[in-house]
Amino acid sequence: MSNIKAEINSIMINVISNVFEDMAFMEAIESREILEPQDIPNLMWSSLLVNDPVYEEFKLFISKNLVRKITETIYGFLDEESGDQILNDTLTEILNIVVGKFFKEVLPPEQSFSLGLPEIGSTEECPMKEPGSIEWNFTLENEQVLLISSEKILTKIAELNS
Amino acid sequence: MKRIVIADDANLARMYIQKCLEIAGPQDAKFEGASNGKEALELIKKEKTDLLVTDLNMPIMDGLTLLKWIKSNPLLKDTPVIVITSVSNVSKNLELQKFGAHKVLSKPITPAIIHNAIEQLF
Numbered sequence: 001m002s003n004i005k006a007e008i009n010s011i012m013i014n015v016i017s018n019v020f021e022d023m024a025f026m027e028a029i030e031s032r033e034i035l036e037p038q039d040i041p042n043l044m045w046s047s048l049l050v051n052d053p054v055y056e057e058f059k060l061f062i063s064k065n066l067v068r069k070i071t072e073t074i075y076g077f078l079d080e081e082s083g084d085q086i087l088n089d090t091l092t093e094i095l096n097i098v099v100g101k102f103f104k105e106v107l108p109p110e111q112s113f114s115l116g117l118p119e120i121g122s123t124e125e126c127p128m129k130e131p132g133s134i135e136w137n138f139t140l141e142n143e144q145v146l147l148i149s150s151e152k153i154l155t156k157i158a159e160l161n162s
Numbered sequence: 163m164k165r166i167v168i169a170d171d172a173n174l175a176r177m178y179i180q181k182c183l184e185i186a187g188p189q190d191a192k193f194e195g196a197s198n199g200k201e202a203l204e205l206i207k208k209e210k211t212d213l214l215v216t217d218l219n220m221p222i223m224d225g226l227t228l229l230k231w232i233k234s235n236p237l238l239k240d241t242p243v244i245v246i247t248s249v250s251n252v253s254k255n256l257e258l259q260k261f262g263a264h265k266v267l268s269k270p271i272t273p274a275i276i277h278n279a280i281e282q283l284f
Contacts, residue, residue: 019270022270022272023178023270071174074174074177074178075174075177085173086173086174089172089173089174089175090174092172093172093174093175093269096172096219096248096269097248097269097270099248100247100248100249100250100268100269101248101268101269103249103251104249104250104251104268107251109251109252109253110252110253111251111253112251112253112254112257113249113251114249115219115248115249116219117171117219117220117221
């Protein structure tokens with residue numbers, strides 16, 4: 001199981017790197033720092049439910065400042081009056097693309113998968129890490145980003161590839 | 163003037179796709195956006211559309227349902243549909259093409275990718 005975990009971890013890090021590089025021209029560097037979501041300043045977060053072939057959730061935690069930088073890169077310009085909706089769109093779209101690309105990489109080609117609609121999380125109710133979760137920590141532009149899901153995904157992916 | 167409808171529930175994604183099409187698509191294109199399949203269908207019924215670019219996961223009406231609606235409508239069935247999605251793989255791509263999608267592309271796209279997808283259309 002530890003081999004599978006290492007392989008899946010590596011795939012996710014590659015996916016995250018490619019997505020941020022392609023979309024925002026930013027380098028995502030894997031971080032070994034132990035991080036809680038609440039450690040990220042000016043936090044924004046989004047969750048995305050995977051419906052099939054496994055029923056689990058991904059959560060992406062990131063600073064608003066970094067989301068703004070990414071949005072500015074994509075839009076070209078963001079004025080001070082631009083509302084949170086545009087930042088929410090950026091965050092949910094990033095999570096959507098990362099999770100989609102991840103499953104495309106780890107599942108057999110003939111295995112379809114289904115994602116829910118990403119949702120913006122409330123900063124007043126920031127979730128804690130749960131037992132049995134897996135996480136990917138990385139830094140972009142000197143800011144921390146944290147992606148969390150459940151270890152059950154590893155088991156399911158291993159089953160589907162066996 | 164070519165009319166292109168872009169359907170995606172994320173404003174950012176619509177903007178991004180439009181930018182790619184402005185770079186790599188027809189020079190005289192007019193763009194209209196929809197945040198779900200139902201809105202996109204209304205736009206396409208209202209006026210002749212030269213291209214529909216749609217996401218799959220959208221509220222109210224998803225991209226697959228939109229595609230099926232269009233391809234089963236005698237007046238709309240010749241509208242080219244490109245699906246740009248985060249949930250594409252071999253299996254999903256085949257399903258979408260079976261229902262009439264011209265191309266299925268994985269997010270995030272680039273101007274080069276969209277150019278290759280539409281070059282036969284314009």
